[in-house]
Amino acid sequence: DQQVKQNSPSLSVQEGRISILNCDYTNSMFDYFLWYKKYPAEGPTFLISISSIKDKNEDGRFTVFLNKSAKHLSLHIVPSQPGDSAVYFCAASPLTGNQFYFGTGTSLTVIP
Amino acid sequence: DVKVTQSSRYLVKRTGEKVFLECVQDMDHENMFWYRQDPGLGLRLIYFSYDVKMKEKGDIPEGYSVSREKKERFSLILESASTNQTSMYLCASSSDLRGTTNEKLFFGSGTQLSVL
Numbered sequence: 745d746q747q748v749k750q751n752s753p754s755l756s757v758q759e760g761r762i763s764i765l766n767c768d769y770t771n772s773m774f775d776y777f778l779w780y781k782k783y784p785a786e787g788p789t790f791l792i793s794i795s796s797i798k799d800k801n802e803d804g805r806f807t808v809f810l811n812k813s814a815k816h817l818s819l820h821i822v823p824s825q826p827g828d829s830a831v832y833f834c835a836a837s838p839l840t841g842n843q844f845y846f847g848t849g850t851s852l853t854v855i856p
Numbered sequence: 857d858v859k860v861t862q863s864s865r866y867l868v869k870r871t872g873e874k875v876f877l878e879c880v881q882d883m884d885h886e887n888m889f890w891y892r893q894d895p896g897l898g899l900r901l902i903y904f905s906y907d908v909k910m911k912e913k914g915d916i917p918e919g920y921s922v923s924r925e926k927k928e929r930f931s932l933i934l935e936s937a938s939t940n941q942t943s944m945y946l947c948a949s950s951s952d953l954r955g956t957t958n959e960k961l962f963f964g965s966g967t968q969l970s971v972l
Contacts, residue, residue: 750898753896776959778960778961780961780963785865785965785966785968786965786966787860787946787948787963787964787965787966788899788946788961788963789963790960790961790962793960833898833899835899835961837959842887842904842906842950842959843901843904843914844889844901844961845901846891846898846899846900847898848896848897848898849898849899
């Protein structure tokens with residue numbers, strides 16, 4: 745059973761506009777959330793994270809929002825650039841244990 | 857910079873062969889993981905290890921085994937490769953920093969395995 749879900753397999757956005765990638769989770773024990781970016785034939789690279797004590801974390805063009813009551817998080821990329829075209833995975837980790845649970849990924853295409 | 861190195865980028869094997877995928881990390885991380893990535897299925901955890909000689913099953917351990925004889929090295933073994941094990945295999949490591957916001961997975965570049 746998928747505990748972390750990314751319901752949009754793909755997303756296309758014009759360069760300069762905002763990209764919003766969504767992620768839902770089912771396990772209320774998750775307290776730490778991460779976003780990874782993956783280019784083809786490469787390993788995922790860490791992008792940004794958020795702890796459950798926060799509802800927003802920002803790093804340059806990337807902002808992650810967490811809505812604990814809805815068990816939903818989103819990644820905003822503003823402004824989007826062609827180099828942002830990649831597959832984005834959200835991941836969640838519970839308070840106890842070191843295991844990370846990944847979503848199925850959203851393929852973002854930024855159109856020049 | 858943390859480096860997680862996987863021994864092969866591409867591998868082609870025959871059905872029934874025993875396959876070894878090697879992973880080495882240079883940051884003295886306690887935790888190491890093996891995932892496979894398949895289209896539409898995301899990253900699925902095969903096995904992980906919290907310490908030397910210690911292993912735990914992930915979500916899809918069937919057909920796989922692992923070995924962790926040294927802290928920096930974590931090997932994934934396909935005892936008898938099958939075509940449904942054709943996939944991208946990703947190794948990752950993390951430090952044991954529960955309770956901080958610094959904990960994250962560092963991934964290798966991946967091994968694309970084709971089983972014919």
